[in-house]
Amino acid sequence: MNVAVMAFPLYILLMLLELAYERHSGRHTYRLADASTSINTAVLRVLLEGPLRLLLIVPYAWLYEHARLLEWEASSPWLWLGGFIAVDFCFYWAHRTLHRHNLLWGAHQPHHSSEDFNLSTALRKGAFQTAFDWPFYLPLAVLGVPLPVFLVLLGIQLVYQFWIHTQHVGRLGWLERVLITPSLHRVHHGQNDCYIDKNHGGVFILWDKLFGTYAEEREPVRYGVTTPVSTFDPIRLQFSWWRLLWADAVATRSWWDKLRLWWMPTGWRPADVRQQPWPQMGAEKFTRAYPVRLKGYAFAQFLMINALTLVFLFSIKRAAVWEPWLLVLVILSGCVSLGLLFEGKRQLWLLEGVRLLAMAVLALSWGVWLAPGQWLWGVALAGLCAVSLLWLGWLVARAETAQPFSG
Numbered sequence: 001m002n003v004a005v006m007a008f009p010l011y012i013l014l015m016l017l018e019l020a021y022e023r024h025s026g027r028h029t030y031r032l033a034d035a036s037t038s039i040n041t042a043v044l045r046v047l048l049e050g051p052l053r054l055l056l057i058v059p060y061a062w063l064y065e066h067a068r069l070l071e072w073e074a075s076s077p078w079l080w081l082g083g084f085i086a087v088d089f090c091f092y093w094a095h096r097t098l099h100r101h102n103l104l105w106g107a108h109q110p111h112h113s114s115e116d117f118n119l120s121t122a123l124r125k126g127a128f129q130t131a132f133d134w135p136f137y138l139p140l141a142v143l144g145v146p147l148p149v150f151l152v153l154l155g156i157q158l159v160y161q162f163w164i165h166t167q168h169v170g171r172l173g174w175l176e177r178v179l180i181t182p183s184l185h186r187v188h189h190g191q192n193d194c195y196i197d198k199n200h201g202g203v204f205i206l207w208d209k210l211f212g213t214y215a216e217e218r219e220p221v222r223y224g225v226t227t228p229v230s231t232f233d234p235i236r237l238q239f240s241w242w243r244l245l246w247a248d249a250v251a252t253r254s255w256w257d258k259l260r261l262w263w264m265p266t267g268w269r270p271a272d273v274r275q276q277p278w279p280q281m282g283a284e285k286f287t288r289a290y291p292v293r294l295k296g297y298a299f300a301q302f303l304m305i306n307a308l309t310l311v312f313l314f315s316i317k318r319a320a321v322w323e324p325w326l327l328v329l330v331i332l333s334g335c336v337s338l339g340l341l342f343e344g345k346r347q348l349w350l351l352e353g354v355r356l357l358a359m360a361v362l363a364l365s366w367g368v369w370l371a372p373g374q375w376l377w378g379v380a381l382a383g384l385c386a387v388s389l390l391w392l393g394w395l396v397a398r399a400e401t402a403q404p405f406s407g
Helices: 008-025 032-067 077-100 102-112 119-123 130-142 147-160 173-177 182-188 206-210 236-251 255-260 294-315 322-342 346-370 372-397
Strands: none
Touching (some): 032 119, 032 130, 032 147, 032 236, 032 322, 077 102, 077 130, 077 147, 102 130, 130 147, 294 322, 294 372, 346 372
16 A cells, blocks of 8 residues: 555645645745646656565565564554654665765755745655665564555655645744754755755654754755756656766766766766866756747646546556556656646647647557457547647647746
């Protein structure tokens, strides 16, 4: 049971409430392009979570079976309370380590890449992070925490972290001394010098106070990373930091540096390539100009992508082997295309048309020939693609002067 995924309706509800509050208060922290990228990044994480989680589940189950030191009753409150605290402790060290080494930071940087900070930012996850942080949780298997209990506790811990990604909650009095709050987590997402690599805890602030990574919110937070990703493509931003490292590894003359730069502290570069500058955060947030009318179309495609993701989640256990892969292909192509549309690259509108046409053909093939019992869904999806194609054609015919998107 993946508690974090099951909580997705709660995430949507809370984001809608935050948007409603912003409309009432007049203080806006959302931009459609950025928020859509964050949520589509979560889609990518969901698609990869199954196979990557096996990296954690298989060794965890083996250690629990063959090396556990303690026995617990599954109904014991001490197991659940102590296990929850232990999960957060392991999360702290996993999270802190992800910030400290070049290779690992590349897996976590996507979460910090948004220059906005709102509830959608909580969903902007590193799609490959599970491939790097799983060893930190294995001690819990040795301590006798059963795998099902661990997965539930980990899910609850991740769900807690959703609500702390907001700018609309101030300091919370005595809770600031115990829990990670929105104020303390805003610090963690800041690129201010005094905030970098602070407040790594997920639920409890105790670990940061004990191990010297605690900081309070004392000055306005500037969100994002010091080496900006400058893209709304949820797939490209997953590799942003690793691409910089790869470029340095290729450029440096030292074979030793080619190997060790991956495990050096975050930001370390070989001496002979440091004169080649990396991207630097500018004074303004990353944005791109595109026709205003594109906003409605892009939002509709965003809804379609997320609807298909829900279909993927609810049908994967009973679907034929090939069907999830087909859905993954359709969803990923939509995520990439949407990101490129938000970047205002009109030359790629033709690619979007080809994507919709191919998607319609696949939907009809699936509904009519490959899975006749699902023909109605296939025809409906093909119909949506046809409507989208007409909409896109209308946009191309009535293309307006591009304007920067800021909301």
